[in-house]
Amino acid sequence: MATTLTPVLTDTWDADRSWSLASYEQAGGYRGLRRALGMQAADVVTMVKDSGLRGRGGAGFPTGMKWGFLPAPDGGPRYLVVNADESEPGTCKDTPLMMASPQLLIEGMIITSYAIGCHHAFLYVRGEILHVYRRLLHAIEEARAAGYLGSDILGSGFDLEITLHSGAGAYICGEETALLDSLEGLRGQPRLKPPFPAVAGLYARPTVVNNVESIASVPSIVQGGSDWFKSMGTERSTGYGLFSLSGHVTRPGQYEAPLGITLRELLEMAGGIREGHELKFWTPGGSSTPIFTAEHLDVPLDYESVGAAGSMLGTRALQIFDETTSVVRAVTRWTEFYKHESCGKCTPCREGTYWLTQVLQRIEAGQGTLADIDLLLDLCDNILGKAFCALGDGATSPITSAVQYFRPEFEAGTHTPADVLFPPEHSSLFSYTPKHELAGVHA
Amino acid sequence: MSIETSRTHKTSYDAETHARLTADSDVIVARYPRARSALLPMLHLVQSEDGYVSPRGIAFCAAHLGLSTAEVSAVATFYTQYKRHPNGTYTVGVCTNTLCAIMGGDAIWEDLSDHLGVGHDETTDDGVITLERVECNAACDYAPVVMVNWEFFDNQTPDSARQIADDLTAGKAVVPTRGADSVCSFKEMSRVLAGFGDGRADEGIGAGVPTLRGVELARAEGWTAPEFPGATASAGAGATVPVVGGEQSSAERPATTPADVSPAAEQKKQSTDDAKES
Numbered sequence: 001m002a003t004t005l006t007p008v009l010t011d012t013w014d015a016d017r018s019w020s021l022a023s024y025e026q027a028g029g030y031r032g033l034r035r036a037l038g039m040q041a042a043d044v045v046t047m048v049k050d051s052g053l054r055g056r057g058g059a060g061f062p063t064g065m066k067w068g069f070l071p072a073p074d075g076g077p078r079y080l081v082v083n084a085d086e087s088e089p090g091t092c093k094d095t096p097l098m099m100a101s102p103q104l105l106i107e108g109m110i111i112t113s114y115a116i117g118c119h120h121a122f123l124y125v126r127g128e129i130l131h132v133y134r135r136l137l138h139a140i141e142e143a144r145a146a147g148y149l150g151s152d153i154l155g156s157g158f159d160l161e162i163t164l165h166s167g168a169g170a171y172i173c174g175e176e177t178a179l180l181d182s183l184e185g186l187r188g189q190p191r192l193k194p195p196f197p198a199v200a201g202l203y204a205r206p207t208v209v210n211n212v213e214s215i216a217s218v219p220s221i222v223q224g225g226s227d228w229f230k231s232m233g234t235e236r237s238t239g240y241g242l243f244s245l246s247g248h249v250t251r252p253g254q255y256e257a258p259l260g261i262t263l264r265e266l267l268e269m270a271g272g273i274r275e276g277h278e279l280k281f282w283t284p285g286g287s288s289t290p291i292f293t294a295e296h297l298d299v300p301l302d303y304e305s306v307g308a309a310g311s312m313l314g315t316r317a318l319q320i321f322d323e324t325t326s327v328v329r330a331v332t333r334w335t336e337f338y339k340h341e342s343c344g345k346c347t348p349c350r351e352g353t354y355w356l357t358q359v360l361q362r363i364e365a366g367q368g369t370l371a372d373i374d375l376l377l378d379l380c381d382n383i384l385g386k387a388f389c390a391l392g393d394g395a396t397s398p399i400t401s402a403v404q405y406f407r408p409e410f411e412a413g414t415h416t417p418a419d420v421l422f423p424p425e426h427s428s429l430f431s432y433t434p435k436h437e438l439a440g441v442h443a
Numbered sequence: 444m445s446i447e448t449s450r451t452h453k454t455s456y457d458a459e460t461h462a463r464l465t466a467d468s469d470v471i472v473a474r475y476p477r478a479r480s481a482l483l484p485m486l487h488l489v490q491s492e493d494g495y496v497s498p499r500g501i502a503f504c505a506a507h508l509g510l511s512t513a514e515v516s517a518v519a520t521f522y523t524q525y526k527r528h529p530n531g532t533y534t535v536g537v538c539t540n541t542l543c544a545i546m547g548g549d550a551i552w553e554d555l556s557d558h559l560g561v562g563h564d565e566t567t568d569d570g571v572i573t574l575e576r577v578e579c580n581a582a583c584d585y586a587p588v589v590m591v592n593w594e595f596f597d598n599q600t601p602d603s604a605r606q607i608a609d610d611l612t613a614g615k616a617v618v619p620t621r622g623a624d625s626v627c628s629f630k631e632m633s634r635v636l637a638g639f640g641d642g643r644a645d646e647g648i649g650a651g652v653p654t655l656r657g658v659e660l661a662r663a664e665g666w667t668a669p670e671f672p673g674a675t676a677s678a679g680a681g682a683t684v685p686v687v688g689g690e691q692s693s694a695e696r697p698a699t700t701p702a703d704v705s706p707a708a709e710q711k712k713q714s715t716d717d718a719k720e721s
Binding site for chain 2: 004011086088089092129131135184187232244245247253254287317319321325330337340427435
């Protein structure tokens with residue numbers, strides 16, 4: 001096997017009481033912070049820039065460059081806001097990280113705050129993961145008691161407070177400017193950019209918004225250096241990342257590997273597709289990334305290669321579906337999600353997802369018309385690139401890619417319901433007898 | 444506020460409750476540079492008192508933050524976790540987003556909805572369970588997933604989900620797969636989300652089986668990330684790799700005695716250094 005796993009973020013997750021400060025320190029925690037505090041802040045920024053670390057929340061923007069966009073200090077506050085609103089369908093990496101190793105995130109936040117000159121950082125976590133919230137709150141208290149937070153941290157003269165903030169159920173708040181509005185006590189709707197958060201973010205002050213996994217990668221970069229980080233991954237997609245396998249796979253879970261690993265390699269580690277079945281389609285990085293099929297098993301999972309193959313690396317949320325699965329059913333459900341989560345601010349997304357859902361629901365029910373597929377594609381064309389934020393774009397990805405690879409299944413929706421073509425009980429991970437009549441149950 | 448509404452909702456808090464909520468709200472406001480940022484946690488606080496975002500709760504938030512009730516309502520109605528009518532003691536949420544739905548979430552939903560006789564966002568007559576279809580809850584490697592007051596119940600079946608509901612109805616404690624030792628009430632949960640810890644962070648496990656699959660495979664195969672530069676080579680798969688300290692730490696000192704290059708001595712030195720640092 002060409003590529004092997006590289007536990008860095010996951011390396012302490014199997015320790016006893018891994019979430020406690022004592023356990024984290026015993027495993028070498030907070031050495032990155034000590035090293036960073038002995039460096040010039042600008043040198044920490046340079047180190048992260050040189051490492052090539054790219055945002056792990058989906059977009060893949062270079063993290064160090066994002067930090068470098070902050071204007072020169074003007075004496076006023078600058079903020080770090082960590083995006084822990086993990087809600088992209090299929091994405092399940094930040095949540096286990098914060099559950100098992102909250103101190104890793106806190107250490108990353110302290111180092112990043114030091115690097116960008118922030119003295120009050122915010123951690124915005126979705127409200128639907130109660131025990132993670134408890135662990136984070138406790139981790140902040142433990143870090144403060146140990147002198148890692150507060151005034152004059154470890155005698156360095158650097159001060160920092162972290163505020164933990166719970167969301168309240170809204171996918172759109174994962175969009176960075178919607179998150180900022182939500183953090184300011186407003187409805188979570190995206191802002192017009194520019195100005196970008198680096199210039200006018202939280203309270204219109206210079207702000208860095210980073211994903212959990214990006215920030216959690218910082219302590220090891222500071223300890224190992226940029227060359228160490230670049231020794232993993234590919235030339236332009238450096239380092240390691242969490243690959244989250246879910247669905248019809250024998251051993252679903254979190255696999256931390258260098259970027260550029262392939263699904264074929266990951267599936268081999270995870271015991272393959274569930275016994276007696278074969279791969280039909282999969283998402284490389286959550287529901288907003290165009291789907292792939294078995295022909296993409298050897299695409300290196302890095303930003304460039306996945307992009308060249310017609311999708312996006314996204315959050316490395318590999319949702320795996322076998323041949324029992326109706327792609328129409330899968331895509332319809334995702335579209336219902338986007339409709340539900342559309343914030344309503346812009347017309348293409350608000351109205352478009354509404355119409356897409358109706359058309360898809362009748363195709364799923366076997367009541368579509370021959371014009372419906374073109375209508376779907378036309379609607380997608382009117383949303384993609386015309387919506388206010390990436391939510392609208394994301395809503396079109398599963399549809400256009402599914403029609404591209406599985407058009408006959410959509411055509412079958414003009415005469416046969418999806419749950420007749422693909423009985424749902426064949427896809428489920430347990431056996432059961434359907435209680436309801438087929439067709440239209442979910443429509 | 445309409446006459447009808449005032450009949451069904453209490454319109455204000457008694458003095459003692461008002462004072463307590465005010466004190467808690469002051470604590471919340473103090474966490475932020477600007478007071479309005481306190482609104483989301485304050486709405487969680489209101490739910491911890493009333494079991495939903497009540498009209499009097501909206502009025503309280505508005506008065507405390509100098510907003511209109513319309514401004515507060517506009518925010519409260521945007522977020523799905525804020526309930527507009529009294530919630531059950533437990534929110535039982537079945538994930539019916541694509542991945543969980545196809546792995547069996549739809550079957551769980553249909554069975555549970557039939558069993559409880561309620562649909563989405565409806566509450567059982569005894570006031571115990573509010574049933575919801577929920578969106579992806581970031582636990583796809585544990586699909587199908589059910590959430591009870593936003594604690595994880597992993598790898599569910601129709602039977603296991605029905606058992607959870609029956610236990611809740613019977614007043615028995617239910618234990619999440621990954622979470623606290625028991626599920627707290629909706630009001631208690633809301634207080635935690637307002638930022639007031641309940642001292643239960645140390646309960647439960649750090650990670651379930653799927654979370655650890657990669658790291659355990661790596662241990663079994665002897666796979667590791669490259670060592671940090673300057674780290675001493677460590678023997679064998681699964682061994683703890685000593686991590687060296689910061690710049691100018693003893694790890695960067697040239698070896699001068701045989702003990703400096705002995706792994707055992709290195710480990711001992713490491714633990715001594717750690718003790719000094721902490």
